[in-house]
Amino acid sequence: MRVHFHGAAGEVTGSMHLVEAAGKRVLLDCGMSQGSREMEAANADPFPFDVASIDALVISHAHIDHIGRVPLLVKRGFRGPIFAQRATADLMPIMLMDSASLAESEAERFNRRRAHGEAEMQPLYTREDVADAMAQVRALPYDKRETILGGVDAAFRDAGHILGSSIVELWADGRKLVFSGDLGPKGTPILRDPTPIREADLVLMESTYGDRNHKERAETIAELGQILDDAWRDGGNVLIPAFAVGRSQELLYWFARHWDEWKLSRWTIFIDSPMAGKVVEVYGRHHELFDEDARRVWAERPNPFKLPNLRVTADVEESMAINRIERGAIVIAGSGMASGGRILHHLRYNLGRRGAHVVFVGYQGVGTLGRRLVDGARWVRIHGKDYRVNAAVHTVGGLSAHADQRGLLDWFGHFEPKPRLALVHGEDKAREALAGEIGERDGIEVVLARPGMALQA
Known part of the structure; x- marks a missing residue:
C-alpha cells in the first residue's frame, strides 16, 4: 500500500x-x-x-x-x-x-x-x-x-x-x-x-x-451573546461569513438555545443562501446522526431551522433588499472565508459603518479577504473597489x-x-x-x- x-x-x-x-x-x-x-x-x-x-x-x-x-x-x-x-x-x-x-x-x-x-x-x-x-x-x-x-x-x-x-x-x-x-x-x-x-x-x-487550542465552548457562546448585545446597542447589523454546511446550522442551534437570553426576537435573522436553505433540509432528514443534546433542543426549544424571525433568501432581489437595512439584521452568508458569494455584497455596504459587527466563526485561509480582515486590515478591495473598515471585526474561534x-x-x-x-x-x-x-x-x-x-x- x-x-x-x-x-x-x-x-x-x-x-x-x-x-x-x-x-x-x-x-x-x-x-x-x-x-x-x-x-x-x-x-x-x-x-x-x-x-x-x-x-x-x-x-x-x-x-x-x-x-x-x-x-x-x-x-x-x-x-x-x-x-x-x-x-x-x-x-x-x-x-x-x-x-x-x-x-x-x-x-x-x-x-x-x-x-x-x-x-x-x-x-x-x-x-x-x-x-x-x-x-x-x-x-x-x-x-x-x-x-x-x-x-x-x-x-x-x-x-x-x-x-x-x-x-x-x-x-x-x-x-x-x-x-x-x-x-x-x-x-x-x-x-x-x-x-x-x-x-x-x-x-x-x-x-x-x-x-x-480553541476557547472553551461556554466562553465562546458567552462572547457571541455579548457581540449581539453590543451590536444592538451600537445600532448596526451583524454579518457572519459562514459555510452553508456546518457553521450555519450550528449558529441556528445556538440562537434557538439562547433565544430568550439573547433577546433574539428583536432581530431579523437572514440565511442569505439558497444553498444553505437546501442544506438545512438535508440536516432535517438526518436526525439519526444528531447527538442527544440536539434532539433535546429540537424537542424543547423553537426549532432551530424554523425560528419565527428566520428568513432564507433564495433569489438575488431578496438578497439585495437586505442591504437597505441599516440595523437589526443578523446576516449569515457564504463564503466562510469571504472569498466569494453573497457575503461580499453585504460587506461592501456594512464595512464602513461604525455600528456594524463582522463575526468570523471558522478558519480563514491565506490570501482570503477573511484573513485580511482578521489580521486587522483597515482597507480592503471588493469587486475592484477599496472600502474602509470601520466595522468591528471579531474572531470567535471556539465555534470552529x-x-x-x-x-x-x-x-x-x-x-x-x-x-x-x-x-x-x-x-x-x-x-x-x-x-x-x-x-x-x-x-x-x-x-x-x-x-x-x-x-x-
Missing part, C-alpha cells in the same frame, strides 16, 4: 491523496484549492495522474475543498464509483451545483466584458457535469466494512466535523490506512464526537489547528468545525501501537507544532506531507 500526496499537503484546501494497493488506484477526496487568485486558477490545471487509471474515488465529506473538483475529474475521464457516506451523498449535489453555477456566472460576466481579441473564459465545469458525476456516487452507511474494489475494503466512521463527515478506513494487501478527513471538536452541537480508531499501519491526519491541538492529540492517542503518521490539511506552522507535540509524547517521527511525496504504509 502506497500513498501519493497531491493536495492539502502544506495548505488547508485542495484535499487529494492517491492510494495504490491490491493492484488498484483509489483517490481519497478531490477538493478545490481556495484562497488567492493563483490557487484558484490552479484548479483548472491537469491532474497530476492519469485520470482514467483511477479505479474508485472515496469522499470524506461534502465541503468544497474536499469535493470541488469531482465533476472535473469525471469530465476528464474518470469512470469509476464514487463512495460517500449517505448524508454526504445528499449534500454533494447541493454543494457542487452551487459551485458550477458560480463558475458559469463568472465565465458569463468575464466574456460579456472581455476585450477584443481576448480568449473566452470557460467555466471549470457546468451543472451538466455535476449531474454526470452524481450518477457515479454510491452511498454507504457509517460503521460498515464493505468491499469497494477487488482486494480493497473500506469503512466510514463519524468524524464529527459536518453532517456525514467521515474518517475513512482502507484495508488492502494486509495493511490498513486511516484517513482522518476533517475532525470535529468534541462537544460540537448537533453532531456526535469523532470516532476513536485504535489500529492502523499508516494514518493521514488533518492539522488545521495543530498549533493552537475543526478539532484543536488538544483534540487532535487526543484522537491520535487512541492508536496502539502507534502507526506511521503523515500530517495533511494544515499550514506548516500548525503542522510543525503538532508534529513536535506528537514526537515528544509518542516518540515517533511525524511526516509533513508535500505535493508529489509518496509514503509506504
Whole structure:
C-alpha cells in the first residue's frame, strides 16, 4: 500500500491523496484549492495522474475543498464509483451545483466584458457535469466494512466535523490506512464526537489547528451573546461569513438555545443562501446522526431551522433588499472565508459603518479577504473597489468545525501501537507544532506531507 500526496499537503484546501494497493488506484477526496487568485486558477490545471487509471474515488465529506473538483475529474475521464457516506451523498449535489453555477456566472460576466481579441473564459465545469458525476456516487452507511474494489475494503466512521463527515478506513494487501478527513471538536452541537480508531499501519491526519487550542465552548457562546448585545446597542447589523454546511446550522442551534437570553426576537435573522436553505433540509432528514443534546433542543426549544424571525433568501432581489437595512439584521452568508458569494455584497455596504459587527466563526485561509480582515486590515478591495473598515471585526474561534491541538492529540492517542503518521490539511506552522507535540509524547517521527511525496504504509 502506497500513498501519493497531491493536495492539502502544506495548505488547508485542495484535499487529494492517491492510494495504490491490491493492484488498484483509489483517490481519497478531490477538493478545490481556495484562497488567492493563483490557487484558484490552479484548479483548472491537469491532474497530476492519469485520470482514467483511477479505479474508485472515496469522499470524506461534502465541503468544497474536499469535493470541488469531482465533476472535473469525471469530465476528464474518470469512470469509476464514487463512495460517500449517505448524508454526504445528499449534500454533494447541493454543494457542487452551487459551485458550477458560480463558475458559469463568472465565465458569463468575464466574456460579456472581455476585450477584443481576448480568449473566452470557460467555466471549470457546468451543472451538466455535476449531474454526470452524481450518477457515479454510491452511498454507504457509517460503521460498515464493505468491499469497494477487488482486494480493497473500506469503512466510514463519524468524524464529527459536518453532517456525514467521515474518517475513512482502507484495508488492502494486509495493511490498513486511516484517513482522518476533517475532525470535529468534541462537544460540537448537533453532531456526535469523532470516532476513536485504535489500529492502523499508516494514518493521514488533518492539522488545521495543530498549533493552537480553541476557547472553551461556554466562553465562546458567552462572547457571541455579548457581540449581539453590543451590536444592538451600537445600532448596526451583524454579518457572519459562514459555510452553508456546518457553521450555519450550528449558529441556528445556538440562537434557538439562547433565544430568550439573547433577546433574539428583536432581530431579523437572514440565511442569505439558497444553498444553505437546501442544506438545512438535508440536516432535517438526518436526525439519526444528531447527538442527544440536539434532539433535546429540537424537542424543547423553537426549532432551530424554523425560528419565527428566520428568513432564507433564495433569489438575488431578496438578497439585495437586505442591504437597505441599516440595523437589526443578523446576516449569515457564504463564503466562510469571504472569498466569494453573497457575503461580499453585504460587506461592501456594512464595512464602513461604525455600528456594524463582522463575526468570523471558522478558519480563514491565506490570501482570503477573511484573513485580511482578521489580521486587522483597515482597507480592503471588493469587486475592484477599496472600502474602509470601520466595522468591528471579531474572531470567535471556539465555534470552529475543526478539532484543536488538544483534540487532535487526543484522537491520535487512541492508536496502539502507534502507526506511521503523515500530517495533511494544515499550514506548516500548525503542522510543525503538532508534529513536535506528537514526537515528544509518542516518540515517533511525524511526516509533513508535500505535493508529489509518496509514503509506504
